[in-house]
Amino acid sequence: MAASPAPSKPASLFRLDGTEAETLVSLRPEQVSVDTAVDLSGTPARLVAGAFHTEVPQWIPHAASLTGSELDLSAELPFAVLLVPRPPWTYAVTWGAGHLALNDEHVEQGFGLMFGIRRLDPFDLGLIASAALDASARATQISIPGGGDLSAFRLEPYGELVNRLAGAADLTELTYGRVTGKRYRIRVGNALWVPLAKEPRAFLADLDAVGAVVDEPDRDSALRFIAQTRPLDRHHRLLPTLEDRLAGALGGEENGALGLAWPATAVREAEHAGSFRVTGLGAGGPFTVAGRLDLEHLTGRLATLDAEKRVKALRAGRVVTCADDAGEEESGAAIPAAKWVVFETTIDHVRYVFHQGRWYRIGETYVEQMRAQVAALLARRYPWPEVKWTPSGEPDDEHRYCRKVAREPGFLCLDKDFATTPLHPRFELCDLLGPGGELIHVKWLGRATAASHLYTQALVSAEALRDEPDALAQLAAKAAALDPARVVTDPPGTVVLAAAGRSWHVDELFTLSQVALLRLDRAVRALRAELRFADIPYAPKSRTRAKAAKRRR
Incomplete structure (x- = not known):
């Protein structure tokens, strides 16, 4: 039949x-x-x-x-x-x-x-495609032809934007x-x-x-977490309100957290840039920023515009990294200025984030759970010597501070002493090697968004030392050159993030920085190491010193 x-x-x-x-x-x-x-x-x-x-x-x-x-x-x-x-x-x-x-x-x-x-x-999934909602914007697609349960796809519990199932x-x-x-x-x-x-x-x-x-x-639904973080479509009813809040923040209003965040495609170029050239950002023509790009370089120009024109100008502007101080030798592509800015605001207990030029909705339950985990993570402290960081405004300010700490017993300064391996042609193993062999990465975090490249540096180093024998051999050689009695035979088991300019506290970090930090902790633990945190005693930056340093450059 x-x-x-x-x-x-x-x-x-x-x-x-x-x-x-x-x-x-x-x-x-x-x-x-x-x-x-x-x-x-x-x-x-x-x-x-x-x-x-x-x-x-x-x-x-x-x-x-x-x-x-x-x-x-x-x-x-x-x-x-x-x-x-x-x-x-x-x-x-x-x-x-x-x-x-x-x-x-x-x-x-x-x-x-x-x-x-x-x-x-959730026990018979065949494919999950996702992207990381952080500075990396990493995209992943995992397929299991015979089907598998949700745990087999190893999704990050936070900051994973699922696109397809x-x-x-x-x-x-x-x-x-x-x-x-x-x-x-x-x-x-x-x-x-x-x-x-x-x-x-x-x-x-x-x-x-x-x-x-x-x-x-x-x-x-066991999959409900997927809906916790979603991009807003172009006709979302709150989009005009969100754009108005962003415009106000660009003009100096306190209606949400505004920060500078390096685009996913420019992290490496921005880290090594000698200057940044900005074009198309409202009236006044192109301008060049020597040294580090700060949020004020963008908002200073945008604040002179009428509020209704600021977001449009932000999207029209372009930022390109340059190898020289004069902004003449381009080292990267021209990237929309909107991708260099991150903004967070809350409406009706829901967090909205402007990231990489697009708006995202993040549920309140998601944020509360994440904050609790980050707070517990930041409780892992590393004792820091009483060496105060007094900013000089010079380009090598961080290196000067690391050399001061290296005068303390057991600390070795490896800042600017780059390593080279087949997988990582040029990277820093650490800024300081601690008395117990800790890998210490040092940064001045002037803004809540400035931690992303610190996280990247820490992860690259930990992965190289665990997976590449060349990296461990170079660390041992560099340590022995500074202190013949120092012997390094195994990958360090402790990675320290040491920060000045702000403290390691959950209220001091953007939501996306918290997402990236939890992801870093999982990665470091997978490498059989532990993440710890140190607050560096510091003096606030002086605007007078900063302006003088810019004139010298």
Whole structure:
């Protein structure tokens, strides 16, 4: 006996706001072969289908010059989109390249994820794609073809922005689940890839069922933590309020925490930059900052603008690192000034963060749990000698301080003494080697966001010393050169972060700095070492000394 036909077929489902005319991008007449109204059991819908033409790839001449073969690889990408209004939303079912026809500004961000959080089996996941919400912006995709539980994907408990999931799901409410009694391996992100009924009335019922699942509470889901941190879409109702608060902070108002944060793509260049050239940041023309870039260099220019123009100017401005003091030898790409700024504010017990040029929502429960863990972590103290750091305003200020500490018994100064390994061509093993062989990394943290490169330095050093014999040999040689009696045979078991300019306290760190710190602690523990913290006694920076130092540079 022949099997009965499947009641459903998988397709990509999106949910959009706005009018029907706004949901699609502008399509040229030659791209559209069908644009017609359709009736779905009494519900008016719209079907748009056609093909996108792809141009000849830019790499064709290279391939032809090497092989002598002429290649004609232009092609047509067929697409179809079915728009179904189910107020207050419009659902879009896409086939082929149909997703390219949707107006991304009106696509509900994370729609598919919200369904997946409520219906995916946390013990039978096949894929998780995520990005780190910190200075690294690291992107990761882990696949387990046979399926695995959530713990097998080793997600960070904090600061992991999940973008896509795949796995077995309970589809009891949909036609497929009711008819077959089986689960189905769905894919979720901004879209939901799921079997939808082929018969119109059942299809509409499936859309309503999906919407009901997305709108139900997620308190019983093991995956609910995914929704704790989400990017805001461009039409979020609070976006104007958030942009106004950011504009006020750029002008000096105390309505949230504002700081300077190095973009993920510029951490290395910024660490070694001789100057920074800033262009397009409002009126006044380009300018160059010798030495370190401070937040005031950006806000000083933006504060002169009307409040409603500041955020636009921040997004239009560009910052490029330069190797020289005069801003003439570029060492990195021009990066939007908005990616150099981080801002946090709270509305109705929810934390919102402006990071890498985009807004994110962070749930209050998430923040409270993270603060408790960070507070416990910062309680691991390292005793620091009574050596005061009095800033001189000179570029080698940190090195001068490390040399002062090295006069204390057992401390060795390795600041600016770089190591080289196959995996790490140039890095600092530490700024100071402690009496017990501790790796000590020293920084002046003038702002709450300034810790990210300190974390990076500590992690690179710990990983190199644990994984690369060359690094350990170089540490032993450098220590013996400074003190012949000092013998280093094993990777140090303690990593110390020593800071001046602010204390190691949870209230002194941005949310994203706390995220990065918890991630660093996990990584260091995985390397069989312990993270400890030291508050350096210091004198506040003098603006007079800083200005004099800038004039000398």
